[in-house]
Amino acid sequence: MLEPGLPARAPGSFLARHGNGYRFTAGPEALDLNRFRALVTDARTFTGRAEPTQALERYAEALHLVQGRAGDGLADTPGARVVFANLDDEFLEAVLAAAGIAVRLHRPARMLAPLRRAAEMEPLHELVQASLVTTLAAAGHRAEALTTYRVIRTRLADELGIDPGSDLQQAYRRILRVSAAPAGFAKATRRTGPGRRPRTARDG
Structure with missing residues (x-):
């Protein structure tokens, strides 16, 4: 399941014999959490540089890695619940930051899916x-x-x-x-621009 292309009985990259059982090992590059945190760090860096478009792209890539609550069904001890709750908070914080940028860039639809996921979680x-x-x-x-x-x-x-x-x-x-804004007001303002009046029937 972990390495479908691995020949039978060949040593794998993730499972190693350990006593009477096996030990699961994975390098940092194999963990979604590490990738998520790296992307969020990049996004914050771009935000600090006033580069919101690049920040939004990094946030979107990071949020795509999150499919639901961290450790869903595994938080069976107080310590585990604290760890997983903190991971969920990282996701929520990133969602809120990304949504604010998306709205400012007039690209709100980009963040609707992760926002809906966050709203279902909390x-x-x-x-x-x-x-x-x-x-x-x-x-x-x-x-x-x-x-x-x-x-x-x-x-x-x-x-x-x-x-x-x-x-x-x-x-x-x-x-x-x-x-409550007058119908067509925003459209007329965008079409005519500052310093220009909308065309009317009298203008021909």
Whole structure:
């Protein structure tokens, strides 16, 4: 399973005999976690250099490596739960940073998949849910963004007895402001540009 092309009984790269059993060994280059952390470090470096496009690419590559909760089903001791929870936090932090960049670059759709994954992992994490609401709206999915907000608002009330915090409320208000803008205003502004007036029927 680990090395499908390896001939029978040939020594492999990952399993070595150890006493009456086997020991699994893998170099740093074989671990997704190391690759994830290296890519996130690169992304932060590009962010610090004011190179957001390159930062977003590194974040996207890193987040693609994460398929769900770290150690899902294996956290059977308090120590293991702490380790895996910290790894999940690394993923959430990277998602939030990447989503902010994607929205600023007008490429919000790029981060919807990892954001949805993060929101499923942490249904009560207000920063993650607020980022999902904002990114959905920026990608043109306003109905889904509003539904997402209402779901998390109800969940917070039912499970924790609290109202949405400032981040969620601000994300909601931004959707309402955009929805309330005069139809066609943004399009006309982009088309005519500063210092030019829109063409009208009288212009011929």
